[in-house]
Amino acid sequence: MTPPIIKAMSDIATRLTVSPAPHWRCGRTLNSMMRAHLLALIPALVAGIYMYGLSAAATVGLAGSVAVLTEVFCLKLQKREIDVDNFTALYAGILFAFLLPATAPWWVTVVGAIITITLGRTVFGGFGCNPVCASLIGWAFCRLSWPAAMDIDLNLANFVINEPLFQLQKFGVDTLSQFNYTDLFLGKQLGGLGASQVAALTVGGGFLLIRKWIRWYIPVSFLLGVGAVATLFWAIDPGAYAPPLFHILAGSTMFGALFLATDTASSPVGKLPQFLFGLIAGAMVVIIRVYGSYPDGVPFALMLTNLLSPLLDRVRPKPFGGR
Amino acid sequence: MLRIHYSLESELKGGIADIDAPQELSVQVRNLVLKTAKRKKVGHGEIIAEHPSQSGGAFHAAASGTVRDLDYHHLVITCDESGEAVDPADVASMAPGKELLRTLQGLGIDIAVLSSHAEMLVINGMNPEPGVSVAEQLLADEMKTLEAGLEMARTLIEPKQVVLAVADTKEYQLPGASMKAVKPKYPHSLDALVVKAVTGEEFPANTKVMNVMDLYALGKVVQTGKPITETVMTIDGHNYRVPIGTTIRHLLSCLDMKVSSGDTVVLGGSFRGEAVYSLDEGVRKGDYAMFVIPSDTFPRVEDVTCINCGECVLNCPARIQPNLISRYAEYEKFELAEEHGLHSCFECGLCAFSCTMRRPILQYIRFAKDQLRASGQGKQS
Known part of the structure; x- marks a missing residue:
């Protein structure tokens, strides 16, 4: 039966909005979410620029703008609405830049930002559909293609301090006495230009947690995973493996916990799945740091665990009243 | 905001x-x-x-x-x-049975809940939704009518036990009903969750629930016959x-x-x-x-893709995955939606309330339920 057309009732002077329930909403939008996330990156950005100089700002600016332009281009090709004003592309680009050494060659930054958007997001259907955190795809592509250009120690050889994870991998635990935890926490270590600013990232991530833009399940379980597995190794042989607090403070562990692992699309949705996701990813970080051939295990650990997300989401409680 | x-x-x-x-x-x-x-x-x-x-x-x-x-x-x-x-009908003096039920139905009462017996009757005395105070107003002002309604419900349902669920900040009593205090926070006022608070079970058999508004309507009919x-x-x-x-x-x-x-x-x-x-x-x-x-109070609902942030899942009191179910409904895979617990949903609306992308999730869930109901009817005839 074709439903009869309901004629407009007599008065059309007041045209009401008809929308589905619920009629009260929390008022959050994608735009406000991304603005909060960008705001949360600012402390680390400032700390990065303070430490590495204007080249850090240049890298972030370049990656961000290239990511936005690539997104515009991709949306044009797909004949979709150009919605880069929701800041998601900018955010992905900046996350990618945060993983780079501050003096990374400009062409690596550009290629990486393009890969972040195209391979990371567009091929899967755009923002929100990516199975793996987009910025990590860009990072991994560059890391495997141009190892020298992406190498932290090589790029930043003019600094007196060293990259802690590189020291650990190449020269063993004994060399770690050159770092103290306060310095590591305050970001006095070589690493990705924003990714190693532990204190500043904690401030930004704390802001997101307090405003409930991200939930605590993933960050906390991620750090728990790192801590637990690191403790395990350390307990086996303190002379061969680094202490757990070192693993938490060195490299991009905090960045991964607060910003990369909590990427909406590539992380699970449920409470328990998110917790398991964090634990597995955290455990993988230390395993890769101990056995892997790359100093920092965070990006690869997260990419691998991202692929487990759909599987983890099958761990779900019985529905209300379910059998 | x-x-x-x-x-x-x-x-x-x-x-x-x-x-x-x-x-x-x-x-x-x-x-x-x-x-x-x-x-x-x-x-x-x-x-x-x-x-x-x-x-x-x-x-x-x-x-x-x-x-x-x-x-x-x-x-x-x-x-x-x-x-x-x-002319008013003399409902109060009628004996329980088919005729009484037909009379009540003819006077505008939905008799679904009244037409069979149950061991427990839960009276939901919570204000149904935020911003609504009808339930407590009726409990405070219209006790006589509510008692008349409860009396009628009691004769028809013949429950062994009657429980009145009210907000834990208020003291209301119905004669012959024990009281259960419930935290006055949405969605605890919904029938399914009130029954769970009272019985400890989810969708238990042999338990019926009536809200105070329906009880009031029933009482009014009994009192006036109109x-x-x-x-x-x-x-x-x-x-x-x-x-x-x-x-x-x-x-x-x-x-x-x-x-x-x-x-x-x-x-x-x-x-x-x-x-x-x-x-x-x-x-x-x-x-x-x-x-x-007013039009500028909330951002407009948009039909866009889900970004998997998980807010709907984390807020769902029915422990289902509205993100998946709404997508199944969107692509008309209603059977899959059913498999994922569509019928556990009691439509509180918290999923769509907290959706960052402002997807009409509750609408999709209701749509899926309607379509399944409609297709079920089609098969029978």
Whole structure:
């Protein structure tokens, strides 16, 4: 039966909005979410620029703008609405830049930002559909293609301090006495230009947690995973493996916990799945740091665990009243 | 951003006020069996339509008048003094049985809950949704009628135990009913969760639940023998007795409220109610609130892709995955939606409430349920 057309009732002077329930909403939008996330990156950005100089700002600016332009281009090709004003592309680009050494060659930054958007997001259907955190795809592509250009120690050889994870991998635990935890926490270590600013990232991530833009399940379980597995190794042989607090403070562990692992699309949705996701990813970080051939295990650990997300989401409680 | 209170606590401001008698009544008659015709005279309380289902209550004119307009969707009555009021039926003295049930149905009561026995009867005395205070108002002011309603429900359902669930900040008693305090926070007021709070079980068999508004309607019918022609609504924090069919335009002018183009007018609750499309729409039976929401209060609903942030899953009291179910519904895979616990949903609306992308998740869930119901009916016939 074709439903009869309901004629407009007599008065059309007041045209009401008809929308589905619920009629009260929390008022959050994608735009406000991304603005909060960008705001949360600012402390680390400032700390990065303070430490590495204007080249850090240049890298972030370049990656961000290239990511936005690539997104515009991709949306044009797909004949979709150009919605880069929701800041998601900018955010992905900046996350990618945060993983780079501050003096990374400009062409690596550009290629990486393009890969972040195209391979990371567009091929899967755009923002929100990516199975793996987009910025990590860009990072991994560059890391495997141009190892020298992406190498932290090589790029930043003019600094007196060293990259802690590189020291650990190449020269063993004994060399770690050159770092103290306060310095590591305050970001006095070589690493990705924003990714190693532990204190500043904690401030930004704390802001997101307090405003409930991200939930605590993933960050906390991620750090728990790192801590637990690191403790395990350390307990086996303190002379061969680094202490757990070192693993938490060195490299991009905090960045991964607060910003990369909590990427909406590539992380699970449920409470328990998110917790398991964090634990597995955290455990993988230390395993890769101990056995892997790359100093920092965070990006690869997260990419691998991202692929487990759909599987983890099958761990779900019985529905209300379910059998 | 407007601060949202999930709280169901209410400050009662005075009693239940009356609304000026409306000049015109507009009743939705879609899918109903009409019992009157255009230009016919109807008396106050005269039946105008019956519900096609076995248990649904009939609909009555809330005032005497003439049927001015009648189409597929609406029946409009111009009120005058011409029609004769119907005589009250003597419900109170009838013995329980089929005849009593038919009489109640004819007077506008939905008898689905009354037509079989159960071991436990839960009276849901919680304010149904944030911003609505009808339930507590009735408990505070209309105890006599509620008791009459409960008496009738008791004779028909014959429960071994009756429990009244009320907000833990309030003290209300119904005779013969034990009391259960529930935290006054949405969605604890929904029937499924109230029953769980009382019995500890989810969707238990042999337990029936009635809310205070329905109990009040039943009590009113028992006391007066007259059909249901009014509903008690919360509007802007105050409670009013509103004849069914009163147009929203009339309500707004009585209460001196302004609506401009682009605003949303909601009949029913803030979370589960329905937005109306015209000010000439009439108040329906069972509506317990009206809200006027200015157009700039909330960001607009958008039908965009889900980004998997998980807020709906983390907020769902039914422990289902609205993100998946809404996608299944979107692509018409209703059976898959069913497999993922569609029928566990009791439509609180918290998923869509907290959705960052502002997807109409609750709408998709209701759509899937409707489609499944419709396809089930198709198979049977």
